[in-house]
Amino acid sequence: MAKIDAVMGWKKLDLGCVIRQPGSSRTFKTGDWRSQRPVVDRDKCIKCGLCWVYCPDLAMVPAEEGYYKVNLDYCKGCGICAKECPKDAITMVLEED
Amino acid sequence: MIKELENFKGFSAKKLPLADPLASGHRACQGCGEVLALKLAMKAIGMNSIVVSATGCMEIITSTFPQTAWNVPWLHVAFENAAAVASGTEAALKVLMRKGKIPQKHIDVVAIGGDGATADIGLQSLSGAMERGHDFVYICLDNEAYMNTGVQRSSSTPYGAMTTTSPPGKKSFGQATKKKNVPAIAVAHNIPYVATASPAYFLDLMNKAKKAALVKGPAYLHIYSSCPTGWRHGGDLAIEISKLAVETNVFPLYEVIEGKYIINRKITKPKPVAEYLKKQGRFRHLTDDLIAQIQRQVDEEYEKLLKLAGETA
Amino acid sequence: MAKRIGMEVSIAASEAVKLADVDLIAAYPITPQTHIVEHLSEVVADGELDAAFVPVESEHSAMSCCIGSSAAGARTFTATSSQGLALMHEILFIAPAMRLPIVMVVANRALSGPISIWNDHSDIMSEQDIAWIQTFAENGQEVFDLVLHAFRVAEDSKVLLPVIVNLDGFTLSHVIEPIEILDKAEVDKYLPPYKPKVRLDPRKPVSMGMVGIPEIYTEAKKATDEALINSKKVVLKAWKEFGDLFGRYYNPVESYKTEGAEVILITMGSISETAMTAIDKMREKGMPVGLVRFRLWKPFPAPEFKKAIAGVQTLAVVDRALSPGGACGPVAEEIKAALYAERGRPKVYNFIAGLGGRDVTVENFEEIVSKAFTYAKKRPKQLYEMIGVREI
Numbered sequence: 096m097a098k099i100d101a102v103m104g105w106k107k108l109d110l111g112c113v114i115r116q117p118g119s120s121r122t123f124k125t126g127d128w129r130s131q132r133p134v135v136d137r138d139k140c141i142k143c144g145l146c147w148v149y150c151p152d153l154a155m156v157p158a159e160e161g162y163y164k165v166n167l168d169y170c171k172g173c174g175i176c177a178k179e180c181p182k183d184a185i186t187m188v189l190e191e192d
Numbered sequence: 193m194i195k196e197l198e199n200f201k202g203f204s205a206k207k208l209p210l211a212d213p214l215a216s217g218h219r220a221c222q223g224c225g226e227v228l229a230l231k232l233a234m235k236a237i238g239m240n241s242i243v244v245s246a247t248g249c250m251e252i253i254t255s256t257f258p259q260t261a262w263n264v265p266w267l268h269v270a271f272e273n274a275a276a277v278a279s280g281t282e283a284a285l286k287v288l289m290r291k292g293k294i295p296q297k298h299i300d301v302v303a304i305g306g307d308g309a310t311a312d313i314g315l316q317s318l319s320g321a322m323e324r325g326h327d328f329v330y331i332c333l334d335n336e337a338y339m340n341t342g343v344q345r346s347s348s349t350p351y352g353a354m355t356t357t358s359p360p361g362k363k364s365f366g367q368a369t370k371k372k373n374v375p376a377i378a379v380a381h382n383i384p385y386v387a388t389a390s391p392a393y394f395l396d397l398m399n400k401a402k403k404a405a406l407v408k409g410p411a412y413l414h415i416y417s418s419c420p421t422g423w424r425h426g427g428d429l430a431i432e433i434s435k436l437a438v439e440t441n442v443f444p445l446y447e448v449i450e451g452k453y454i455i456n457r458k459i460t461k462p463k464p465v466a467e468y469l470k471k472q473g474r475f476r477h478l479t480d481d482l483i484a485q486i487q488r489q490v491d492e493e494y495e496k497l498l499k500l501a502g503e504t505a
Numbered sequence: 506m507a508k509r510i511g512m513e514v515s516i517a518a519s520e521a522v523k524l525a526d527v528d529l530i531a532a533y534p535i536t537p538q539t540h541i542v543e544h545l546s547e548v549v550a551d552g553e554l555d556a557a558f559v560p561v562e563s564e565h566s567a568m569s570c571c572i573g574s575s576a577a578g579a580r581t582f583t584a585t586s587s588q589g590l591a592l593m594h595e596i597l598f599i600a601p602a603m604r605l606p607i608v609m610v611v612a613n614r615a616l617s618g619p620i621s622i623w624n625d626h627s628d629i630m631s632e633q634d635i636a637w638i639q640t641f642a643e644n645g646q647e648v649f650d651l652v653l654h655a656f657r658v659a660e661d662s663k664v665l666l667p668v669i670v671n672l673d674g675f676t677l678s679h680v681i682e683p684i685e686i687l688d689k690a691e692v693d694k695y696l697p698p699y700k701p702k703v704r705l706d707p708r709k710p711v712s713m714g715m716v717g718i719p720e721i722y723t724e725a726k727k728a729t730d731e732a733l734i735n736s737k738k739v740v741l742k743a744w745k746e747f748g749d750l751f752g753r754y755y756n757p758v759e760s761y762k763t764e765g766a767e768v769i770l771i772t773m774g775s776i777s778e779t780a781m782t783a784i785d786k787m788r789e790k791g792m793p794v795g796l797v798r799f800r801l802w803k804p805f806p807a808p809e810f811k812k813a814i815a816g817v818q819t820l821a822v823v824d825r826a827l828s829p830g831g832a833c834g835p836v837a838e839e840i841k842a843a844l845y846a847e848r849g850r851p852k853v854y855n856f857i858a859g860l861g862g863r864d865v866t867v868e869n870f871e872e873i874v875s876k877a878f879t880y881a882k883k884r885p886k887q888l889y890e891m892i893g894v895r896e897i
Contacts, residue, residue: 101258105724105731110665111604112257112725113703114712120217120254120261128222144205148394149431151228153216169216173223173420174428187428242705244573257721260712265705268714269572269599276566280531280573280581281705283557287528288579291555299707317569320562 121169125152129172131187133165139184146176146185194384194449196406202399203236211239211263218261219253223427225418225434226250226333229391230304233331233415236398237405239264241300242281246274246309249340250333272313275321275330278303282326300405301328306417307348308338311372322381322410329404329411332374335419343422347372350442351489352482353474355422360477370489378412379448385411386448392434396445396456403447416443424473436468441494446501453501460505465490507751509685514645514677515540517684518584518610518670521652523554524692525608528579531559531570535589536622537674538612542584564589568596568607575605576713578704580656583607586674587614587628594632600667601636601729603713606659606699607667609637610652613774613825614674615861623862624674626774630826630835636729638668638736639803641773645682647800648672650753653687653696657743660699664736666729671802673775675862687751695750734804757806758813762788763795768877769814769851770796771822773836776858776865780823783870794874799836807843820853821877823865824889827857833889854880855889863893 100122109115133146133155142161154170155163165176177185203209213234220227230250234243242265245251251268254261269277282301288294303321305314310332318330337355338344345358349367354360358367378386385407389397397415404411416437418430425433437443440463445456465487469475478486498505512520519541522530530549532542549558557574561567567583575581585593590611600607615621616628629639638658642648648670655668672678687695703711717725740757748754759777762784763769772780777798787794797813799806814820824834832838837855844850856873859865869892876885 101718101720103258103721103724105727108721108724108728110703111602111713112715112717112721112728113603114255114258114260114715115703115709116260117263117710117712118215118217118261120215120259123217123219123256123259125217125219144208148205148208148232149228149391151220151224151231151430152218153212153214153231157210166216171222173430174426175223175228175430178428179431240707242577242707252716255712255715257715257717260715262712263710265707265710266712267573267576267705269569270596273566273569273596276561276569277573279559279561279566280529280570280575281577282573283531283559283570284529284574284577284579284581287555287557288577291528293528294578294706316562317566320566323562324559 124168125171126168129170129190131172131174131189132167132170133176133185134188135163135165136184137162139182141182143181145179145181149175149179151175194407196408197403200403200406203395203402205395209235209238213237213239213241213243213262213264214254215261215263217259219256220249221421223420223430225391225430226335227253228430229333229397229415229417232391232394232397233401233413236401237300237302237329241302244274244278244281244301244303246305246314247271248306248309250304250306252340271309273317274303274305274309274314276317278328279321279324279326282328303328303330305332307332307334307336308346311348311374312346319381322378322383322412325409327408329413331413331415333415333417335417335422337422339419339422348374352478352486354477355474365482366477375412375414375448379451381410382451383410383412384408384450388414388443388445390416390434390438390443390445392431392438393445393457400447422474425471429471433468433471436463436471439463440465440468441490442468444494444497446497453497455497455501455503458503507685507687507691509683511681512645512684513540513679513681514648514672515679516544517645517649517686518652518672519544519548520686521649522582523548524687524689525580525653525656525696526554527556527582529557529559529574530582531561531567531574532583533561533564533567533589535564535586537614537678538584538586538589540678541610541612564592565596568593568600571607572596572600572603572605575607576603576705578701580699581607582609584610584612586612587616590628590632591616597632597635597637601733602725604665604732605667606665608652608655608659609667610670610672612674612678613671621861624676625860625862626825627827629669629671633835636666636733637803638666638733638740639671640801641671641799642677643775643777643798644677645680645684646753648677649684649686650747650755653692654743654747657696658736658740661739662702664732664739665702666732666736671774677775691751695747737804737806740801755800756809757801758809759798759800760813761796763797763813765793766795766817767793768819768821768874769817770794770870770874771820771836771840772796773799773802774825776823779865779867780870783867786867787871787874792874805839805843810843811847814851818851819877819881820851821873822853822855823873824855824857825859827860837889852881854885856892857889858892869893
């Protein structure tokens with residue numbers, strides 16, 4: 096599991112437990128929830144960006160030359176991108192143990 | 193036409209904003225349709241915003257100490273008061289700007305709640321904030337039950353649906369009441385902008401979220417948010433089911449601008465409701481009779497909507 | 506220059522809020538708080554105060570709105586009473602947890618049922634654990650002074666906690682008293698502008714109100730508790746400076762004729778003035794009695810209290826709230842707990858009086874003191890008793 100780094104002394108807590116680092120959840124890698132991962136076939140990809148739009152985990156990101164790539168740190172393996180890809184360019188493959 | 197909307201051309205699929213107020217690493221379930229809806233709405237509203245969350249799924253999955261999934265200022269207080277908290281923030285920002293204590297630059301204040309926080313426990317504070325005319329956006333992410341506490345029924349749970357507190361049994365067929373129409377309640381407050389949206393129609397959703405932020409005064413956005421865990425559907429079906437909800441008229445997409453209803457996606461040949469119901473475990477127990485009854489209800493509701501929009505089938 | 510004028514105490518409270526130049530007031534009307542917020546809405550409507558007056562639809566939303574406002578960095582005020590305070594209950598805990606310096610006046614009133622609009626302390630005594638700084642006023646001048654003090658303490662960068670100023674509903678809130686109202690320049694000398702350490706600002710995004718998982722909840726609570734305990738230093742300093750500037754000095758625990766006293770009466774709020782009359786009368790008769798009142802209630806001023814009652818054998822604690830089925834009233838409970846480990850601790854007898862607007866008279870205080878003298882010799886059968894209740 097991703098590490099929860101909340102063990103600290105009360106004197107170290109910021110005022111009212113405020114968190115000043117925006118988007119610090121990025122340190123929480125949800126990729127290890129995954130049992131299958133998307134694989135993009137760039138020959139079929141038409142760079143429409145639907146996988147980017149429809150990814151609930153912001154794990155499909157714009158890449159070079161207008162393509163999109165999976166950030167496996169966060170991809171939970173739901174398969175929405177594969178399901179919604181209009182060109183069937185994404186397939187879900189089982190993660191190996 | 194509302195003045196603030198005159199110059200808004202709408203988003204294009206080829207040129208979507210790159211910045212996201214919401215970050216990766218949030219703890220939503222695999223395939224969550226709600227966080228997807230939230231991501232899209234916030235992408236449209238943008239970084240110059242302050243978000244107030246009601247207690248619920250979207251609150252806990254984004255704010256487990258010591259990490260936040262928010263790239264914009266964010267505040268959570270309690271379950272039933274997101275609209276009241278947001279009204280305080282909005283009113284305070286106005287005064288602070290007027291008094292020169294902070295820069296004079298408009299900030300979009302956005303309150304977010306699930307259907308429980310909106311249709312049930314928070315309805316009063318929402319009504320109060322809309323009535324007082326605060327310049328804010330309220331987004332209801334409707335997943336049709338109390339998912340965060342383990343799928344209990346809310347007043348937004350559809351007729352016939354199985355939840356842990358509307359279980360089918362020898363003397364029950366599941367939820368025995370019809371879904372509360374919160375957008376209509378919002379419309380009754382005479383606010384400038386009310387809309388329904390679905391993540392399956394993402395440009396429509398994003399345009400509505402942006403319009404809601406652009407209009408002066410209260411705006412209410414009711415977004416369909418599928419829940420694979422509570423609805424018992426496959427993790428990859430969020431978009432497919434969201435689309436079916438629109439194509440069957442279970443969840444029509446419309447706007448109400450200054451009281452005028454506009455149906456954004458008129459479905460002339462709706463698919464049978466059964467197609468929508470059969471995809472989800474929460475409706476698995478329904479008999480043909482009940483399905484026929486739900487079909488009639490959906491047809492009736494859509495007829496009403498057509499009338500409100502001054503249209504005919 | 507300050508002016509001494511006859512004024513309703515509620516108006517004096519709102520004049521202090523106006524002079525503090527608050528940015529936002531969120532309020533819902535409830536008797537007997539109404540005159541305070543009515544006056545504030547007037548001064549906003551007349552442009553005398555540049556603030557937002559948010560007429561919310563409930564007290565729950567009043568406190569919620571205040572939190573949203575304070576988190577945005579605005580100087581924020583509200584006032585309530587009784588059922589309204591009870592309706593806020595859930596949200597009250599959240600303001601200090603987020604370290605938001607909201608100031609609230611509570612016009613103390615009985616809680617239902619039966620419904621009663623009249624004065625006692627059952628509303629505020631049901632809010633013992635909310636982690637707000639709390640003071641109690643005895644007269645109109647104190648109300649005015651304590652409201653200014655409240656903003657000064659709440660917003661101090663070493664404190665950043667919300668403050669409640671308690672004043673008795675009707676018996677204080679609705680009476681007209683001669684009150685010295687400071688002018689704006691004087692107030693400005695005492696109360697600097699609020700400079701928030703954290704605020705909701707898109708230029709520097711923060712997240713507030715995080716989920717406290719078991720790894721951190723205890724530490725979060727400890728941090729708030731420490732902040733509350735430590736706030737006393739600033740409470741005292743701010744009173745000292747107030748006295749130095751305006752000549753009126755305040756203490757967390759006030760003593761009256763305690764020299765040589767064998768019984769000390771303990772009170773809070775406006776009945777203390779009647780209690781002083783009773784003490785004068787009993788002293789004239791040669792009875793060795795004195796009076797101690799709490800002006801600071803939270804954080805509980807234990808050292809000051811112990812000093813005030815040092816050497817006395819018997820305390821007669823008057824509670825204006827009932828803790829049904831409990832060991833005693835809330836004030837007596839706090840006192841007993843604070844004294845339990847002390848060597849030679851005094852006997853503490855508890856009297857519940859003045860519930861739901863019932864007058865507490867000089868005669869009632871004489872009866873209480875006389876009972877305390879009796880109980881010191883022969884201990885009572887009950888843990889507490891109600892004064893003036895008809896036993897028929």
